[in-house]
Amino acid sequence: MKGISLLGATGSIGTQTLDCIRSNPDRFKLQAIAVGRNLDLTRKIIQEFQPSVVSVQCKEDQEKLRAEFSSHIKIYYGEEGLIEVATYKESQVLVNAILGSVGLLPTLKAIEAGKTIAIANKETLVTAGHIVMAKAKEKNVAILPVDSEHSAIFQCLNGESDKEIERLIITASGGSFRDKSRAELENVTVEDALNHPNWSMGAKITIDSATMMNKGLEVIEAHWLFNQPYEKIDCLLHRESTIHSMVEFKDGSIIAQLGTADMRIPIQYALTYPERIPTKSERLDLATIGKLHFEKMDFDRFRCLQFAYEAGKIGGTLPVVLNAANEVAVHAFLAGEISFLQIEDWIEKALTSHQVIANPDLQTILQVDKETREVVSRY
Numbered sequence: 576m577k578g579i580s581l582l583g584a585t586g587s588i589g590t591q592t593l594d595c596i597r598s599n600p601d602r603f604k605l606q607a608i609a610v611g612r613n614l615d616l617t618r619k620i621i622q623e624f625q626p627s628v629v630s631v632q633c634k635e636d637q638e639k640l641r642a643e644f645s646s647h648i649k650i651y652y653g654e655e656g657l658i659e660v661a662t663y664k665e666s667q668v669l670v671n672a673i674l675g676s677v678g679l680l681p682t683l684k685a686i687e688a689g690k691t692i693a694i695a696n697k698e699t700l701v702t703a704g705h706i707v708m709a710k711a712k713e714k715n716v717a718i719l720p721v722d723s724e725h726s727a728i729f730q731c732l733n734g735e736s737d738k739e740i741e742r743l744i745i746t747a748s749g750g751s752f753r754d755k756s757r758a759e760l761e762n763v764t765v766e767d768a769l770n771h772p773n774w775s776m777g778a779k780i781t782i783d784s785a786t787m788m789n790k791g792l793e794v795i796e797a798h799w800l801f802n803q804p805y806e807k808i809d810c811l812l813h814r815e816s817t818i819h820s821m822v823e824f825k826d827g828s829i830i831a832q833l834g835t836a837d838m839r840i841p842i843q844y845a846l847t848y849p850e851r852i853p854t855k856s857e858r859l860d861l862a863t864i865g866k867l868h869f870e871k872m873d874f875d876r877f878r879c880l881q882f883a884y885e886a887g888k889i890g891g892t893l894p895v896v897l898n899a900a901n902e903v904a905v906h907a908f909l910a911g912e913i914s915f916l917q918i919e920d921w922i923e924k925a926l927t928s929h930q931v932i933a934n935p936d937l938q939t940i941l942q943v944d945k946e947t948r949e950v951v952s953r954y
């Protein structure tokens with residue numbers, strides 16, 4: 576039986592992880608969960624899965640749940656709670672499906688505690704990939720990708736050594752506005768942006784997909800997970816999201832991973848790796864799909880992707896700024912405070928005004944993250 580700690584249990588990846596656990600009660604036991612503010616769903620999860628540890632975002636909610644549930648369930652809140660969940664002694668695996676850079680610290684603590692990490696949260700690797708991967712190596716801890724593209728690349732690589740790889744090819748759906756010109760983007764609404772053509776996901780990543788920042792974050796994530804230089808990481812527009820990503824090898828062979836747009840497949844693979852077991856997911860029917868389409872990525876059209884490549888290549892604290900500015904700008908867009916195109920303006924302004932610090936330690940990363948949020952919130 577594999578004990579699982581789950582950060583972000585009430586979210587899109589979190590609830591799909593619960594579905595994988597629910598489908599395999601003989602294999603997995605949900606031991607600990609962290610959630611944000613969705614108490615109604617949290618109550619249901621506690622009743623169904625009876626985790627030993629629960630963490631909520633704020634003290635007020637901790638008090639509410641403490642009054643409702645038996646003292647056998649330990650209820651924490653805030654950063655301390657995230658760490659309690661991530662390092663819970665009965666869990667072998669941490670699924671990091673929380674939103675944003677708040678996922679970094681608990682992940683590092685879980686690595687120190689020797690937990691296997693199933694990582695969906697991109698922000699952890701984007702902001703501190705050098706620290707996370709070094710710590711994982713030191714502690715001999717596996718970092719297993721959940722993000723569909725990275726799971727695809729992981730499966731295509733299947734243990735091939737670095738020197739066999741010619742390039743990684745990350746596919747991109749193009750998001751909600753892939754058929755709009757830049758002029759047409761001037762007046763798009765939040766509702767339009769949240770209408771992803773292929774995937775059902777949380778609001779923030781759906782906006783990232785529309786700006787192409789999601790692909791930018793994935794490029795940086797791939798750089799760290801697969802130890803490849805940015806020059807060997809390409810993106811390809813593929814509107815069907817049927818091929819989740821590919822690897823081209825030295826001999827010219829390209830290996831691709833395909834599947835339906837159902838995150839339960841990569842989530843479950845991270846939980847059962849190296850085994851594969853059945854899922855309830857719909858099967859891919861290529862004869863019905865008929866055709867797959869591919870287009871070159873347009874970096875003028877999708878400026879956030881260009882920003883991410885530049886930030887990744889320069890490195891240091893610049894990816895921290897990229898991520899924090901993006902989180903604040905997307906939040907402002909979702910709140911109706913700025914337009915869609917202002918998201919990239921805010922990110923560009925934050926990047927160009929930042930003095931890069933090379934090889935930052937954890938404290939510096941957390942400080943730059945905090946300062947960037949403060950600065951960008953005042954734009």
Ligand SMILES: NC(=O)C1=CN([C@@H]2O[C@H](COP(=O)(O)OP(=O)(O)OC[C@H]3O[C@@H](n4cnc5c(N)ncnc54)[C@H](OP(=O)(O)O)[C@@H]3O)[C@@H](O)[C@H]2O)C=CC1
Pocket residue numbers: 582583584585586587588589609610611612613614631632672673674675677695696697698721722723774775776777778779780838
């Ligand atoms: N959705 C997808 O298909 C994919 C997502 N990812 C990545 O996975 C991560 C999660 O995405 P997704 O599931 O879509 O996001 P959602 O917005 O659906 O869920 C986010 C989760 O994090 C919780 N949360 C947010 N802030 C805090 C906080 N400060 N403290 C504690 N909990 C918090 C939310 O709690 P609550 O709702 O209770 O407030 C919720 O459980 C992101 O990094 C995303 O980029 C990667 C690949 C695919």
Ligand SMILES: CC(=O)[C@@H](O)[C@H](O)COP(=O)(O)O
Pocket residue numbers: 722723724746747748749750774780783784785789790838
């Ligand atoms: C499901 C998943 O992994 C998302 O990151 C998804 O890939 C978003 O798709 P696009 O960013 O390609 O629109």
Ligand SMILES: [Mn+2]
Pocket residue numbers: 722723724793
């Ligand atoms: Mn993805």
